[in-house]
Amino acid sequence: MSVLLIAEHNNKELKAFTLNAVTAASQIDGDVHALIIGNSCGDAAKAASELPLVKKVITVDAPHYENFIAENFAPVIIKLAESYSHIVCSANTFGKNLMPRVAAKLDTSQISDITKVESADTFVRPIYAGNAFATVKSSDPKKCVTIRPTSFEACASSGGSAPVENIDADEEFSLTKFVNREEIKSDRPELGTARVVVSGGRGMQNGDNFKLITAVADKLNAAIGASRAAVDAGYISNDHQVGQTGKVVVPDLYIAVGISGAIQHLAGMKESKVIVAINKDGEAPIFSVADYGLEADLFEALPQFLEELNKLNTIQK
Amino acid sequence: MKILVAVKRVIDYNVQIRVKEDGSGIVTENVKMSTNPPDDNAIEEAVKIKEAGKATEVIAITVGEEKSQETVRKALAVGADRGIHVKADGIIEPLAVSKILQKIVEKEKPDLVFMGKQAIDDDCNQTGQMLSALLDWPQATFASKINVEEGKLKVTREIDEGLETIEINTPAIVTCDLRLNEPRYASLPNIMKAKKKPIEQLIASDLGVDINPRVQQIKVEEPPQRKAGIKVASVAELVQKLKNEAKVI
Ligand SMILES: Cc1cc2nc3c(=O)[nH]c(=O)nc-3n(C[C@H](O)[C@H](O)[C@H](O)COP(=O)(O)OP(=O)(O)OC[C@H]3O[C@@H](n4cnc5c(N)ncnc54)[C@H](O)[C@@H]3O)c2cc1C
Numbered sequence: 404m405s406v407l408l409i410a411e412h413n414n415k416e417l418k419a420f421t422l423n424a425v426t427a428a429s430q431i432d433g434d435v436h437a438l439i440i441g442n443s444c445g446d447a448a449k450a451a452s453e454l455p456l457v458k459k460v461i462t463v464d465a466p467h468y469e470n471f472i473a474e475n476f477a478p479v480i481i482k483l484a485e486s487y488s489h490i491v492c493s494a495n496t497f498g499k500n501l502m503p504r505v506a507a508k509l510d511t512s513q514i515s516d517i518t519k520v521e522s523a524d525t526f527v528r529p530i531y532a533g534n535a536f537a538t539v540k541s542s543d544p545k546k547c548v549t550i551r552p553t554s555f556e557a558c559a560s561s562g563g564s565a566p567v568e569n570i571d572a573d574e575e576f577s578l579t580k581f582v583n584r585e586e587i588k589s590d591r592p593e594l595g596t597a598r599v600v601v602s603g604g605r606g607m608q609n610g611d612n613f614k615l616i617t618a619v620a621d622k623l624n625a626a627i628g629a630s631r632a633a634v635d636a637g638y639i640s641n642d643h644q645v646g647q648t649g650k651v652v653v654p655d656l657y658i659a660v661g662i663s664g665a666i667q668h669l670a671g672m673k674e675s676k677v678i679v680a681i682n683k684d685g686e687a688p689i690f691s692v693a694d695y696g697l698e699a700d701l702f703e704a705l706p707q708f709l710e711e712l713n714k715l716n717t718i719q720k
Numbered sequence: 721m722k723i724l725v726a727v728k729r730v731i732d733y734n735v736q737i738r739v740k741e742d743g744s745g746i747v748t749e750n751v752k753m754s755t756n757p758p759d760d761n762a763i764e765e766a767v768k769i770k771e772a773g774k775a776t777e778v779i780a781i782t783v784g785e786e787k788s789q790e791t792v793r794k795a796l797a798v799g800a801d802r803g804i805h806v807k808a809d810g811i812i813e814p815l816a817v818s819k820i821l822q823k824i825v826e827k828e829k830p831d832l833v834f835m836g837k838q839a840i841d842d843d844c845n846q847t848g849q850m851l852s853a854l855l856d857w858p859q860a861t862f863a864s865k866i867n868v869e870e871g872k873l874k875v876t877r878e879i880d881e882g883l884e885t886i887e888i889n890t891p892a893i894v895t896c897d898l899r900l901n902e903p904r905y906a907s908l909p910n911i912m913k914a915k916k917k918p919i920e921q922l923i924a925s926d927l928g929v930d931i932n933p934r935v936q937q938i939k940v941e942e943p944p945q946r947k948a949g950i951k952v953a954s955v956a957e958l959v960q961k962l963k964n965e966a967k968v969i
C-alpha cells in the first residue's frame with residue numbers, strides 16, 4: 404500500500420524539512436502521496452506536486468486550517484488513512500503535536516523520531532537522548548511514523564508533476580482557538596538546516612554578550628544555537644535551543660561556546676560533522692566530543708576568532 | 721476544579737545510561753530513578769493552581785511496576801492530595817498508558833490532565849496527545865505558560881518557530897515544558913505528611929485495556945562513539961585547522 408506524507412508548510416511554501424520527510428517516506432514505499440492541509444495553500448500544494456518522489460498530492464483548504472491546530476488536522480488524516488499503510492510526518496513540533504492524535508484514533512502504536520528505515524515495519528530510533536538506538540518492529544497493521552529530518556537527505560524539489568486532488572474540509576473543532584504566534588524572523592539560515600551553527604551557553608553570562616556570537620555567525624553565514632541554560636536564563640529565545648528537548652542539528656561545523664556539554668545538549672548536536680568547543684574549563688565534557696577544543700576565556704577568544712576570520716579574507720558561503 | 725497529573729518513573733536524568741551487553745535493553749539494576757523531569761513541572765503547576773484557589777484537588781497518577789509508587793509519593797510530598805498507582809510490568813507503550821489514563825479520567829472526571837511533554841527514557845512525546853484524542857478533548861502541548869480562566873485556559877506553547885498562544889476549553893490536556901515553572905523541593909515535614917496521604921492501587925489488567933506491546937524492540941545499541949579530537953593552543957591555530965584540515969570554513 405501507499406504512504407501518506409503529511410507535509411509541513413506555512414500555507415505558501417513547504418517547510419524545508421518536508422523534503423527530508425519525503426525521502427524517508429519513499430524509503431518505506433515508493434508510492435508516496437503528500438497531504439497538504441491549510442488555508443489558501445495552493446502554492447504549497449503546487450510545490451509538493453513538483454517533488455519527483457511524490458506520486459499524488461491531496462489538498463484540503465479551509466480557513467480553520469490556517470494555524471495547524473492538531474484537533475482540526477487529525478480528522479482529515481484519519482479519514483484518509485484507510486487507503487494507506489503508513490502515515491509519515493517530520494518529528495518537529497508540528498508533527499510531534501499532531502501524529503499521536505492520529506495514531507491513537509487509529510489504535511496504532513506510533514514510532515517516533517526514526518533515524519533509519521530498515522524495512523516497511525522496522526525502524527531505528529534514538530532513546531535516552533540518543534545515548535542508545537533501538538531497532539523496533541511494529542506489528543500494527545497501520546503505522547504512524549515520525550522521522551528525524553536531519554537523518555535523511557532532502558529530496559529533489561523540482562522536476563515532478565504529480566496530480567493534485569482537492570478534498571472536502573471537515574468541521575472545525577471549536578474547543579481550541581488559536582490566539583497568536585510570536586515567530587522570531589531572521590535573515591539567518593535556519594537552525595535545523597544551516598551548514599554552520601554557532602551556539603552559546605550559560606558561559607555567555609547575559610543576552611547582550613550574545614552579540615559576540617552574532618558577529619562570528621554573521622561572518623560564517625551561520626545559524627545561532629543555544630543551550631537550555633542560556634534560554635532559561637533569558638539570554639536568547641527558545642527557538643534557538645539545541646538538544647534533547649530542543650532542536651537536533653547536524654551541521655558541517657558546530658561551534659559550542661561556553662557550553663559544558665551535558666548529555667541533553669549533546670543529544671542535539673553530536674552528529675555534527677566537525678565540532679569545535681571553546682570553554683575555559685579544560686575538563687568540560689564538551690571536549691570529549693570536540694574535534695577541536697580551545698581551552699580559553701570566550702570573552703578573549705571570540706573577538707580573536709572574528710579577527711582571524713576577517714584575516715582569511717575569503718568570501719564565506 | 722480537579723487536576724489529574726501523570727507522572728512517570730524514569731532513570732534519573734543525570735545518569736549516564738548503559739546498554740546491556742546482549743543488546744536487549746538498558747541496564748536499570750542499581751541505577752538511580754526519579755520522576756521524569758517535565759512531570760515535576762506538571763505537578764508544580766497543578767499545585768500552584770490549587771494554591772491560587774482555582775483548583776480543589778490534585779491527583780497524581782502513575783502506571784508502572786511496584787516501585788513506581790515512589791514517584792506518586794514524591795508528588796504527594798510536593799502538594800498533590802492523593803495518588804493512584806496502576807500496576808503494570810514491562811514496557812507500557814504510550815498508547816497503552818493513554819488508554820489506562822482514559823479509564824481513570826472517565827472515573828475521576830478531572831477538569832484538567834497535566835502531563836510531561838516527553839519521557840526522557842523512551843523520548844516518545846505521545847501520551848498526552850493520544851489521551852486527548854481518545855477523549856476528544858483539546859490539547860495544549862509543550863506548555864511554557866498557563867493562565868487559568870473561567871472554563872478555559874490560555875496556554876503559551878513552545879514551537880520550533882518561537883512561541884504560540886492558544887485558548888482551550890476545559891476539560892483539556894496540557895503537556896508541560898521544563899520552562900513552565902521551577903519545581904519546589906519537598907520539605908522533610910511534607911515528606912512525612914505525604915506518607916499518610918492515600919495511594920489507591922489498581923491493576924492494569926483489571927481495567928479492561930489491552931496493554932500488550934505493539935512494537936517489538938529487536939535490539940538496542942550504543943551509538944558510535946565520537947573520537948575526542950585535539951586541543952588547539954590558540955585561536956589562530958583553530959582557524960588554520962578549520963580552514964586547511966577540516967575544510968569547513
Ligand atoms: C529533561 C531535560 C532536558 C534537557 N534538555 C536540554 C536541551 O535540549 N538542551 C540543552 O542544552 N540542555 C538541556 N537540558 C539541560 C542540561 O542538563 C544542562 O543543564 C544545560 O545544557 C547546561 O547548559 P550550559 O552548558 O550552557 O551551562 P553550564 O553547564 O553551566 O556550562 C557553562 C559552561 O560555560 C563555561 N564558561 C563559563 N564562563 C566561561 C568563559 N568566560 N569562557 C569560556 N567558557 C566559560 C563553563 O566552564 C561551563 O562549562 C535538559 C535537562 C533536562 C533535565
Ligand SMILES: Nc1ncnc2c1ncn2[C@@H]1O[C@H](COP(=O)(O)O)[C@@H](O)[C@H]1O
Binds near residue numbers: 756
Ligand atoms: N507509565 C506512565 N505513567 C504515568 N505517566 C506517564 C507514563 N508514561 C508516560 N506518561 C506521561 O506522558 C508524558 C509523555 O510521555 P511519552 O509519551 O512517553 O514521551 C510523560 O511526561 C508523563 O506525564
